[in-house]
Amino acid sequence: MLALNTLSNNQKQQLRNAFTLIDGESRDSIITKTDLINLYQQLGLPVPLDDQLNGMLKNSEGINFAQFLQTMAEELLVFEDRNTIYNALKLFAEEADYNRVSEELIIDVDRLKDACCSVQLGEIGSGDHRLTRQTFDELVKGFVLEQTDGKKLFLTGKWLDAYID
Incomplete structure (x- = not known):
């Protein structure tokens, strides 16, 4: 309802x-x-x-x-x-990394990890309830493309398809 x-x-x-x-x-x-x-x-x-x-x-x-x-x-x-999650993730994609044709966001995994693991998830004063880097790595496993220069990219569209749809 x-x-x-x-x-x-x-x-x-x-x-x-x-x-x-x-x-x-x-x-x-x-x-x-x-x-x-x-x-x-x-x-x-x-x-x-x-x-x-x-x-x-x-x-x-x-x-x-x-x-x-x-x-x-x-x-x-x-x-x-x-759409809400996509728009939030869009904040982490630099203008040059946004493919306007497919609307695929290309996000640096380390940049996203730093942001996700720095947010306090519980109430203030209830202890440290941040996402661990290890948990983050598990959540994005299979959705990361490692380039020849060592940079790791988060495959946003595939992740959304797997977890949201």
């Missing part, structure tokens, strides 16, 4: 319009597999496999507007979380 509270009235109305569009000609207030197939065909897109369609419908015969609204609100929260 928390996700629904984050939607504005305008967003709810836009989602109502989208629901009506997807519901299609049946106008039965339920999005069914047939509705999804018709939508993909009308858009000229390849129709997903049966198991993918079932996944969209959460393996039920169909979803009503309340279920659709809840699902979309949850998806929008993930999108917001991703």
